[in-house]
Amino acid sequence: MAEAVLKIKNLCVDFLDDHTIVPAVSDLSIDIFPGETVGLVGESGCGKSTTSLAIMRLLDTNNARISKGSIELHGQDLTKLSEKEMQRIRGKEISMIFQEPMTSLNPVYTIGRQLTEGIVLHQGVSQKEAETIAIDMLQKVDIPRPEIMMKSYPFELSGGMRQRVMIAIALSCNPKILIADEPTTALDVTVQAQILDLMNSLRDELQMAVILITHDLGVVAEICKYVYVMYAGQIVETAAIDDLLNDPLHPYTQGLLNSMPDRWQGGDRLYNIPGTVPLPGTEIKGCKFADRCEYCTEKCRQAPPPLVRLDEHRSVRCFRSAGTQ
């Protein structure tokens, strides 16, 4: 197997709230290989976006910090780089697209201006050359009449078009890794499918690794090879996508799958996992999911379950599944 482009090892992120330290992500390890899409799944407040911002080193330094662990890009630890060095990595090696295409473009500049900015910044080419590359990128993301698009302002475009532009911006310097933070959540389903298709084909074409952050298991099923399920800042289950969908081991994963509306069986009330994600900072002695888990036992409340590796691509953080196998 090829070598991982990005190795996240035991990553811990803390939020600093006045004088208390609140762990937001704890002990997270993920390996990402070129040409692969991995999914990071969980409810709101699980630490998915925090993880992505930590990889980009874009956490607000006034109230968040990486307290432990390493993020290695081709063997280089990003957590040890200076802000200046990170600026050379961002956009060039690792790029990001965001949830809200309506607000992620600067309203006062044309699409062309925003698209060429990163290219000029990272590739040291002239504005003219950058424009040629930019038009090329717009074609790659299937935007019709890119020359006209270059002169348009964001408010003239639809959400789907803007997200295509965002993808074009993110990919304009051929990054090795693309972090997509809920890229399709704000789009309607048909556009969502188009964008996912586009991301799939561009990933294959450019051989990049994609980290897809979402709460939508439907989206994960479309494009991910491996899935990491996060709960309260921890990974609770990792698996290849088919295994996860067919045989979810962690009760939380099962709950997430059960919460999805069924196409064939209508009429019933939708399942939902009782309770909510514990607020970051709540002291929990045992398993963080215990309060919401239907299989919770005395043991689960005593000590936190470890993340147990079942086979090469499968681990789970639950006494129940780990113990029986």
Next chain:
Amino acid sequence: MNRKSQSVYALAFHRFMRNKQAVLGAVIILGLVFVAVFAPFLTHYDPIFDQDYNAVLASPSSAHIFGTDDLGRDTFARLVYGARLTTAAAVLPVAFAFFVGVPIGLYSGYKGGFIDQWIITRLVDALQAFPSLMLALALAAVLGGGFLNAMLAIGIGFLPAFIRITRGQVIALKNQEYILAARSIGCSNLRIALVHILPNVMPTLLVQITLAMATAIISEAGLSYIGVGASPEQPSWGSLLRTAQSYLVTQPWVAAFPGLAISLVVLGFNMMGDGLRRALDPKIKQ
């Protein structure tokens, strides 16, 4: 998509041009600038040295259409040349407040933390606690009188507004997704502040600039009126009023024309500022 793409400013310009009141304001201000630039062509009197002792405090006539003052100087000439000082009074303090206040506001809002909350904001609060005319007077007392010092004093009085407005806007904007997006493609902090945030603050600042100019003209007139601004021989509209005060009952026209001029120009700036606010406000769409 076939129509020509237009920038925020092009759209705002169209909206502005459709607002009759705003256009009238702009015309008044252009008129002021025109008079200031072409002053020597509008009158053949010198505003300081042409003193006609045979026509002291003369009422308006064909020789002196706005009458003369207590030294027999032509009021029209003094008003016309005074437009230069008034234009300077509108521009200089605001330019000072803009070029000093906006960078401080940008830094403070973008950086946040201790310097922002405990030093800059507190200093601004302290500065704001002084009534602006008192502040100007105190500064004039320290720096000495004179037109330029008055301008500086008024400019310092405007600092809090410019710092606050910029800081507030930056704080609101810096958490926008497009700023995060700009950081995610590798922009430096300086670049983000100047290239990505500042242009988005400019519409608000533009409105503030116009309205501050109106206030600046009034402040300058006020300072000259009480005698710490322009020196008495300089034809500032404020010093014209000061001279006129003694003759308010017997020769009211001496005060009327400079008073009218000040009111008209301030009204012009206010109408234009209001028009700009309407034109640039993204919430007002048509």
